[in-house]
Amino acid sequence: MSLTNLSRRVALGIDIGGTNTKFGVVNHRGEVLEKGGLRTDEYQKVEDFIDALSDSVQPLIEKYGTAENFDGIGVGIPNGNYYTGTIEQAANLPWKGIVPFGEMMKAKFNMRCTITNDANAAALGEMLFGAARGMKDFIMITLGTGVGSGIVANGNLIYGHDGFAGELGHTIVKPGGRKHWSTGSEGSLEAYASATGIAITAKKMRAEFPSSMLNQYPEDAINSKTVYECAVKEDPIAIEVFRYTGQKLGEALANFVMFSSPEAILLFGGVIKAGDFILKPTKLHMERNLFPIFRNKVRLVFSELDEADAAILGASALVLGSMK
Amino acid sequence: MSLTNLSRRVALGIDIGGTNTKFGVVNHRGEVLEKGGLRTDEYQKVEDFIDALSDSVQPLIEKYGTAENFDGIGVGIPNGNYYTGTIEQAANLPWKGIVPFGEMMKAKFNMRCTITNDANAAALGEMLFGAARGMKDFIMITLGTGVGSGIVANGNLIYGHDGFAGELGHTIVKPGGRKHWSTGSEGSLEAYASATGIAITAKKMRAEFPSSMLNQYPEDAINSKTVYECAVKEDPIAIEVFRYTGQKLGEALANFVMFSSPEAILLFGGVIKAGDFILKPTKLHMERNLFPIFRNKVRLVFSELDEADAAILGASALVLGSMK
Structure with missing residues (x-):
């Protein structure tokens, strides 16, 4: 042709x-x-x-x-x-x-x-047109209402024996932890790092800290966007919501890195609009939990594609x- | 040729x-x-x-x-x-x-x-000569002094971008958990599921239960072999050592399955001599932590190769x- x-x-x-x-x-x-x-x-x-x-x-x-x-x-x-x-x-x-x-x-x-x-x-x-061009080993994590993932190794998507590989949102990051609203599992990544999970974290934390700016919103307006607005205005509780989320995400990413040793992890979805509020703690806790040979090697990158x-x-x- | x-x-x-x-x-x-x-x-x-x-x-x-x-x-x-x-x-x-x-x-x-x-x-x-013949997607876990792993997807070993993929022994199964004697990480799979980890678990448990048969051995004779001997003689604490180990291993395996969706997980090494004492709780906790589409699909198999x-x-x- x-x-x-x-x-x-x-x-x-x-x-x-x-x-x-x-x-x-x-x-x-x-x-x-x-x-x-x-x-x-x-x-x-x-x-x-x-x-x-x-x-x-x-x-x-x-x-x-x-x-x-x-x-x-x-x-x-x-x-x-x-x-x-x-x-x-x-x-x-x-x-x-x-x-x-x-x-x-x-x-x-x-x-x-x-x-x-x-x-x-x-x-x-991302591999054909975005931030993963030229990469043969990377992991894509989508942080939206839920947490999805796609894993590329040796230049190929990993589908697994049945076509269902790469359900990293359902991996357990905290055994016995937060119960998932739909699957019932305890302590899954999705329960913490999805937009849904962030809203749950924010509602819990604002209840503990009445002085938080987050308390100025009605219950159904608490979401990753409003938490971000409060974080920008330096509300320490809003910042802590993203720090805690980043910790759980970073701990999970460390385990993923020790699985497939990707060149980069790409993050995509509404949650990444929180920028450094979530990226910095994620990177910190990923590095902290990595076996030494993996440290300071894996790039954490936001998607380049127009959403x-x-x-x-x-x-x-x-x-x-x-x-x- | x-x-x-x-x-x-x-x-x-x-x-x-x-x-x-x-x-x-x-x-x-x-x-x-x-x-x-x-x-x-x-x-x-x-x-x-x-x-x-x-x-x-x-x-x-x-x-x-x-x-x-x-x-x-x-x-x-x-x-x-x-x-x-x-x-x-x-x-x-x-x-x-x-x-x-x-x-x-x-x-x-x-x-x-x-x-x-x-x-x-x-x-x-295992893929060429053993229990994984004909498989394109499986994970090998070696349970010896340490915990090693090899991951095959689409018929190829996953090496990652730097050649170091598949360090599953160092993934964290219990954040903030047992400190690893060598790496210093907290709560890694190796800290629980290696022969070294099993000996640590056994020493802790026998100290709590003076009536356990495990207390008949000197400190340096406590290892996965002697724990097995006590388990065979129906010592409940020895049985509990393997149950606890299997729980941690099973929780870890569930996460691995949701990563690469293997047809089987092969277990190899000295620890598997404990047989059903470790296999049954491992399987139970693996299945319990799996997202439903993965349940009752993955075979847990012992290596077929002469050690x-x-x-x-x-x-x-x-x-x-x-x-x-």
């Missing part, structure tokens, strides 16, 4: 979340040429969702010629299984059980369709990155 | 420990055709060690023809770096700093020489497994 042809080829990247679905046409330089979206939660039947998706996407495909011009469709979706193309027991999606999503998409669009979970897709996006496009880029990287 | 030729080809496997070095000639079926050994700790200079090794090994090489008949030399050695062929800052070896061991061996033996740490070599040995030959087989697998 000539370079001229390659430059005209594109992929469809689709990011499916519990509430919204975003899609876009992406070229080999990582430019999002077109984008659009639809609600996920309006479709109780997966068939209806795929029909609606097709109605929205078909005009874009026609704009770029035919399905022939597409390298394929990449889909990032919770509990998406790379090996089988199925979605399995996804708690936050309307479609229950095991859904043969990849096959259904292929039949509808007449293109190959590769799926994986959203955090794995994000890691691929609005990152999910689409990551999904498209699933097929753009694997061209034969 | 014809199969006939292949069947005549062999490799030299060398396992270098702080005290002893073992070596052997291994064929492609994993048969140890010849073996021998020397003391490691008698040679303060690495050059003298390599000279002595050469004197012992040369007769074996001549027996199998010439260096031409050998696929190469594989070396398992603490802190051995697969990428650079160097030994780096190995606490238990007489040779300090960064030693260009692979280059020195190549110059001496006129064969390619591949090195890695002993636990990685053990994992390769006396395993290290040599593992080292030879470094070159037998990578024939081009």
